[in-house]
Amino acid sequence: MNNRAVQLLNRNPYLLSLLLLIIMVVINRALQDNLFEIGPLNGNLRVFTPAILVAVGQTFVVIAGGVDLSVGAILSMTNAILATQIPQDATGDVFVRALALAIGAGLLAGALNGFGVTVLRLQPIVTTYATSFIFAGVALRILPEPGGRLPRELTSFWRNPLAVSPDFALPMSLIVIGLLILFWVVLTNIRYRQNLFATGSNAEAAYSTGIRVNWVKFSTYLFSAFFATLAALALTLGTGTGNPRAGDQMTLPSVVAVVLGGTRLAGGQGNAVGSIIGALILGLIGNIISFANLDSWVRPLVDALIIIAALAIPGIFGVMRRLTR
Amino acid sequence: MKAISVQVEKAVKTYGGVVALAEGNLTVQSGEVMALLGANGSGKSTLSKILTGVIAPNGGQVLIDGKATSFGSPQEARKAGISAVYQELSLIPDLTVAENIWLSHEPIRGGFIKWQEMRANTQQLLDLFKGLYGTNLQPDALISTLTPDERQLVEILKALSFDPRLIILDEATASLDSRQVNRLFELVQTWKSHGMAIVFVSHRMEEIFRIADKATVLRNGRTVGERVIAESNERELVDLMIEGATILQRERLPVVDEQKPVRLAVENLRTNVLRGVSLQLRDGELLGLGGLQGQGQSDLLMALFGAIRCEGQIVLSGQARTFHHPRAAMKADVALVPGDRGSEGLLLIRSILENLMLASWSRYRTPIAFSKARADGGQIAQELKMVMSSLDAPVNSLSGGNAQKVVIGKWLLRSPKLLLLNDPTKGIDVGAKAEFYNLLDRLRDAGTAILFYSSDDDELLGLCNRVLVLHDGEISAELREDKLTRENLVAASMGASA
């Protein structure tokens, strides 16, 4: 590989993920020929949306040099809140109140993580792993068994594609993805972005420069918790019911998606758009595994391999750079 | 510019049991260059960081314009008009030059960063050093791709971008070559005439006498005196800094024995930067490399050490060799002391002893003779006058100069046959430098061949019999004996062949 290519990849690591995504789409398409029809497309994307949202939130934490292992539990907790607070006959008012409650609880959870990391100065892994048990416990307290049923109007609003014109409909989840990208583009053009990346890259230097490093770190946990709550909303609307263990399998994949998207696990470099791509890749891998009738243990194996590869990538890049000098 | 007067009174800073600053006093005002002098570990950086709000003192007070102030954070000091060039730099490797310079005060409209304006402003600042840096240094270049001197320039411009009333230059010249230093001094003169106050920290005495109006001297964390430069001399200042110090006074350099075997012969060496370099180095010889920054001196040393790729012929100890990896070079008794301790890979949170021994464990066989290793480590630490609480303290608790001594010690412990020195005395105080030079003499007597690059011309003049001056990847001059003068060195640096 020549120098230019290495440099391009170094600066835009998600280009590699984009390539991987295309490969996954091609394989998926070969196994499922109606993949691009509105029905399956809508269904697939809707199922992927919670994971995408969680991954976007996780991106903030990872860029700042931390990791949030409690996102799954926060999702479970807020999912339980939404399912119990929105009865089948809920009005708009009730829905808004429930949503506000869930977001409030989510942010509180995020604040607790941020407090542990910035004030108590505990390791992010330790803090969020510990708090995840609290949030998981709260979820079970609120909703001991899967249950609850949301109003049909509400769920069908989310489930059905939005008819833009008589012969063109847009999956709601695609709109969400569009909004997420827009959100990231806006964010990359404000000072917060600079503070975030500086903090993750060299916190000491950032502090000397006058950046409130602790606030930045704190804020990333609020972001990850907030997006986990949005993920819970997407999940609750998608399934129409609640499950206190809904987030059990969401945490590790969120980290994997972030890494797949080209965000550096050590912090200081990254991209939420990449994380969206990463989550899509993981979703498609899940599809492929089930279509190809592979055993279900393949999925965690794939996750693990991706993490190991991600940890090795900086080293590989380093070797390439040495060789091209 | 609004005038400023700053006074630090009896500032104290301790880390656990370690006293970094026992009684720091400093007074400086508008239109004045105050030199801050002291040996490695005497508290200069600590005092500077108290002024910029990075470190909260345990005692004493800071008076700004006569008013007692205590900075809770760097941004408060910034608001008071104080900014600094930090010794260990405060740059973010993953951000670009422009992003670094304007970090935390980016030009914005409606919350959005004005990238174009930011880039243009950066270019304007860079133009202050026009022609004195490589083509690599652009507003959009990542910091991680820059050379040490380019990073240093960015750090200076970053401090300047805050439009400070007081600027602290903590060893800002250590990585710069003579032309860059000259330009910086011109700038300092203009700042001064505009009413800026300047605190200047350097271990190069010659610079102090060129630029400073007054000097405040620290010894063991205590301010021991203030002098007007015009009424003082080097001897007096060094005496204040270091008790019973000896300044390096060389009557005659040891002669090279032409009978000694040639340790290293290089023929037509080429890298990305080098365009064909040839040289010969005998055992017991100390050959200097001079010239401006980035003319290929580092490349030459790195290539010899197997750290970068090269073409051409290298004959070491009579054998043609090409090292593909530093490990191979180390096996062949080659050692390289880098000056850039940041990227050299000191394990910052590990102990001094571990760092010293990092390259030499294999010499202590299994089972590792720990007590022998500790004794050797302790000896080199003492020889280099390392100021530390103990060998087991982590390296990140050391002052800049003392950390650099760890880097030197680490490689000297391997007793190499060929020693490559890449600007090794960056940030090292006068006393320890003299010790280091004595150490080099002893190595030379023992037959070690030494190739020595220094960005400090005085060092080359004082130490070497022979200096190769590099310009644009080629040797532009070989200066020896009576040809080895400051004038010739400067002329050859500019590319004039002698």
Ligand SMILES: Nc1ncnc2c1ncn2[C@@H]1O[C@H](COP(=O)(O)OP(=O)(O)OP(=O)(O)O)[C@@H](O)[C@H]1O
């Ligand atoms: N974080 C820390 N923990 C423990 N000791 C420290 C820490 N930072 C500094 N020190 C100690 O404080 C003393 C003063 O350090 P300082 O960096 O101010 O020295 P300096 O005068 O700038 O030296 P140099 O010329 O080497 O840069 C040193 O002995 C150092 O070991």
Ligand SMILES: [Mg+2]
């Ligand atoms: Mg210092």
